[in-house]
Amino acid sequence: MASSKEYCNELLNRAGIQINGSHPWDMQVHDDSVFDQVLSRGNLGLGEAYMAGLWDAERLDQFFHRLLRSGVQDEVNPARLIFHSLKSRLFNLQDDKRAWEVGQKHYDIGNNLYQAMLDERMVYTCGYWRNADNLDEAQRDKLELSCQKLQLKPGMRILDIGCGWGSFMQYAAANFGVECVGVTISKEQVRLGEERCKDLPVEFRLQDYRDLDEPFDRIISLGMFEHVGQKNYEDYMEVARRCLKDDGLFLLHTIGKNVSDTAADPWISRYIFPNGEIPSIAQIGSALEERFVCEDLHNFGADYDRTLMGWFKNFDDAWPQLQDNYEKSFYRMWKYYLLSCAGAFRARDIQLWQWVLSKEGIEGGYQRPFV
Template sequence: MATPDLEAVHSAREATGSAAWRFAADLLAHADVRLNGTREWDMRIHDPHVPERVLALGNLGLGEAYMDGQWDCDRLDEFFARVLRSHLDERIDPARLVFHALKARLMNRQTTRRAWKVGQKHYDIGNAFYEAMLDRRMTYTCGYWSGGAKTLDEAQEAKLDMICRKLGLQPGMRLLDIGCGWGSLMQFAAERYGVSCVGVTISKEQAALGAERCQGLPVEFRLEDYRLLDEKFDRIASVGMFEHVGPKNYRTYMEVAQRCLADDGIFLLHTIGKNRRETTPDAWIDKYIFPNGELPTIGQIADASGGLFVTEDLHNFGADYDRTLMAWHANFEAAWPRFEAQMGERFYRMWRYYLLSCAGAFRARDIQLWQWVFAKQGLRGGYRRPALG
């Protein structure tokens, strides 16, 4: 994008929205971000109406303005880390976004009919695209870097092995993977731990490629909603799916896991989470990336699991998601020339904004990554988390 004519931009600014510009500049100053500054994390404004658009529509306006090429930033990840760490959202009148907030709180946006939307909009955009962005096993969740991993492949293998060890997998066990993606966990568990696996997903593309990648292994993919499950398994894992369940369905989700888990079994839940219960879903993420998604809090998960499970362990390694997202972004940028003609500039800006804004959110510790270990009645003698490195 060409460098803006700053004189023209400033003139138009004063004519059309100087009050909004001043308010935005003052607000961003709390995060040490400048409008038309020269540092990597500063905003470069190409359209003088950007401040008004953002103040009117919040995160949705900010993201759409970026997709439309109305502003740029060399380090979006650092821009968002600074903005979120400074809690600028608390300085804007929430009444501006009241409709979105009410819709999120009053509606069940994750009904059995609506649940398939995220598969169609996000996960079914093309397997080749995800193969280029992800690790060799196509693991679309946070890697575990804290044990000394140096590459994305190593971080994802470390995470998969950690899950298998937390579950105490043994040869001959039967594992259910709720929201199995392309089957990376099932493939790893079958190969390394000798278990048979059943995975459910709402993505046709994931199920098709996953079955192909797991040929010859005791792994079954099912294209179905988790609420239909009703059979017993020795172990259950759910990695990066709970974010699509929605608060009105948390209890139902836990009831499904409880009825499907053997009495002496272990259930591991791996999910992104938020710090405060009263916040609403990000309107831009909801519209363009994960329709109908919503992050849970620790309290909501505890409420939903109460009386059904004993919480044996809770592990937060959300800081590792920053590095995972930056690795995905590097792969995405390197592979983009292969997809540019098919997907176009607006998709490129959307996807770049998605990956880097999320990296910034984890860097700011605005959102977390938790692994919960549950048992029905509590494990006799207690649970011992395996050494993680």
């Protein structure tokens, strides 16, 4: 019977990865207990072992790209993770009480961190790199693309569900003459967002999306649907439908997974996004039925690779100024988060979709803007 190290070595070789090899994507193992942790706890064990300094890779993004592109990770499915995969089906992990947890544990951990890591507009979602040369341009172009898709006109009233620090509202109000209302579950986002948008017709609310019940000309949600959870997809769409005027448009921007019957990553759930869950096309489509017509579906998930690499470079460069505010393990945890996700998008293991939705379908059809 093969040892844990031998079995892991066999799997990694199939992904073109060597243990203690010379390539930048090779796994440098400092403690052989890593292999038992991986086989018993999957990516939770792999991530915790990395945080503890038990292994390294010169290029974590390349390590994960090769690993996920090969598919060998599917052969590690520890029995003890079965409960984790069932939790989202059995329990509502994103109910109105748990929904606030991600705000406290992720978005409220320090505006200085996000100001250093993100672009000048503080956009914490995928950039659009078609014509961009840097992160600032990619995020500007994504905001412009989103505004064009929504066909914004002066005087419109816009709802931003999961508004972050107000990057979209600030851009749309300044460039398209619209009024915006944004909801978030992060106190720190409201505090800094109000400062950044103080001279614009922009309102921030510390509010759960389920409490919304008023009319808007347009609705946008950039990178918030990943916190909704499959138990709540239909309720979320009901909220959007009741708040959208009959002739309105709704832009839903979300990370997506390729297969419905898969669990949330246990390491990401524990350390980065509590109770997060990535939807599939089938799950979104089911929630849309009898509520919305899909006018346009646009996948630019490959652009998230460059976005995450840009975030990591900014974070890495700023770490000497940030490190006194965080525990020593935070750097390795955040590095693992950003670069493992970059590798996953590069491998096309996960996607980024923008859906444009209408309530009854646009007569004559909808035309995606060429931006």
